[in-house]
Amino acid sequence: MLPGSRYELLRSRLIAREASDFARTLPEHELQSLWFSGAFGRDFPTTDGRRVHIIQFGIWNHEAGPDFAEAAISIDGGPAQRGHIELDPDARDWERHGHATNPEYDGVVLHAFFERGEADAFTRTSKHRSIPQIRLSLAAIDDPPTPQPEAKPGRCVGPLRNLPEEKVRDVLRDAALFRMRRKGAALLRVEEIHGPDEMLFQALAGTLGYKSNKLPFTLLAQRLPLKLLRAAKDDAPALLFGVAGFLDQRDLAPFDSPTRIYLRSLWEKWWPRRAEFERLTVPRPLWKMSGQRPMNHPQRRLAALAQLIAQWPRVRALRAACLPKTITEFCAELTDPYWDHHYTVTSKPAAKRMALIGETRATEMLVNVFFPITLTAHPERWAEFSQLPASLTNARVEVAALRLFGDSPLGQELLKKAAFQQGLLQVYEDFCQRDASDCQRCLFPEQLAGW
Ligand code: SF4
Known part of the structure; x- marks a missing residue:
């Protein structure tokens, strides 16, 4: 049996019973992001019974018009058809948004959507060409729904207390193995679509965003x-800040002198390229700017991402070796003359230098990016991963430990290792976050007895 398979079997038996308790909806930007990462797959039936294969997912469209440009598809194994892909929450959005009469949509080769009404909704261009349609399903997304379970001891505290400690460790180890395998598979899927460098870049960026960003x-x-950012060289930080929407304040008078100099330098590089990239700007409401430690402010993290780009050959080498000490040291060395001493653009400069990427974030990168990739090719390196100390706990891990272990010292002990934290989070997401019965209908405690 593959490592992690025993937990996977248990999970697959139990989750199917609870999955229908939550209706899932996701905002359009998230759907687009998931599509681009290949989360829905790349082979689909069209609504008229043909088979479509996505050869290239393309790029996010800079211009007015459909969502993705430079894509390529094949229908029923036929030759590549190059063009745009439009993704909508609902098939009827094509008509509602006037795409059918808009020549900018004439180059669309595929219309993807999630919902459709009772009546057939056809996708046609302004030249009356019929566009193949595919209906995507959120069931392909295996992330848990979002309810936050109460922070209180759950029904499994008793059964876990009665289980020999070695068995408890075994359950969590298997859950962690399963989780790491899934993370690795998701990363390799992005690698297959966008290549190794883009995959690594997207994954590290996601980790710098923390959960909220x-x-x-x-x-x-x-x-x-x-590729675009590396080619942009010194302009890369300005493009990142501009497309993030962080350079929309033209009046720099309210800022102190170092901040004015810093923002002006970004702004002057962003301004000539603004028209080219403006359509890609990340909408402001997607950013969560408050409610986190000042060190984790998204603008600081964006500056850290810019430094990773500047040091890319070294980042690539870190992936190849996956050595925790080297990765932590590399992160600690990253420096930025402005952000080394600023929490935010409105905070007073700090006398002491602050790490752009501290130890906690470096551990998160190891857990979410470097080790999942490495373990996929080298499962024997699990022994090293299992020794990795956990970073600071976060609210989710603590709630998970409380629900499963109550005040048992074993819960606190297990939280010290990253691997056990991962196992705990997997159980929490699979069972606690899908339970709508205050533990009463959750079958995890009963299954533990037979582990
Ligand atoms: S929901 Fe299930 S796994 Fe979570 S605490 Fe309750 S019994 Fe345990």
Whole structure:
């Protein structure tokens, strides 16, 4: 049996029973981001029974018109058809948004959507060409729904307490193996579509976004590919800040002198290229600017991403070796003359230098990017991963530990290792976040007895 398979079997038996308890909806930007990452797959039946294969997912469209440009598809194994792809929440959006009469949409080769009404909704261009349609399903997304379970001991505290410690560790280890395998598979899927460098760039950007800004950071990395940013050289930070929407304040008078100099230098590089990239700007409401530690402010993290781009050959080498100490040291060395001493553009300069990417974030990169990739090719390196100390706990991990272990010292002990945290989070997402019965109908505690 593959490592992690035992947990996978248990999960697949139990989750199917609870999955229908939550209706899922996702905002359009998230759907587009998931599509671009290949999360829905790349082979689909069309609504009229043909088979479509996505040869190229293309790029986010800079111009007015459909969502993705320079894409290529094949229908029923036929030759590549190059053009645009439009993705809408609903098939009827094509007509509602006037695409059928808009010549900018004449180059669309595929219309993807999630919902459709009772009546057939056809997709036609202004020249009356019929465009193949595919209906995507959110069921392909295996992320848990979002309800936040109550922070209180759950029904599994008793069964876990009665289980020999070695078995508890075994359950969590298997859950962690399963989680790392899934993360690795998702990254390799992006690699297959966009190549190894873009995959690594998008994954590291997502990790710099933390949970609350993961989507805007991922969108940024998808919309501004690494290849483009590396070619932009010194303009790369300005493009990142501009497309992030952080350079929309023209009046710099309210800022102190170093901040004015810093922002002006970005703004002067962004301004000549603004028209080219403006359509890609990440919408302001997607950013969560408050409610996190000042060190984690998205603008600081964006500056860190710019430094990763500047040091890309070294970042690539970090992936190849995947050595925790080297990666942590590399992150600690990253420097930016402005952000080394600023939390935000409105905060007073700090006398002491602050790391652009501290140890906690470096550990998150190891857990979410470097080790999932490495373990896929080298499962024997699990022993190294299992020794990786956990970064600071976060609210989700703590709630998970409380629900499963109550005040048992074993819960706190297990939280010290990154691998056990991952196992705990997997159980929490698979069971606690899908439970709508205050533990009463959750079958995880009963299954533990037979582990
Ligand atoms: S929902 Fe299930 S796994 Fe979560 S605490 Fe309750 S019994 Fe345990």
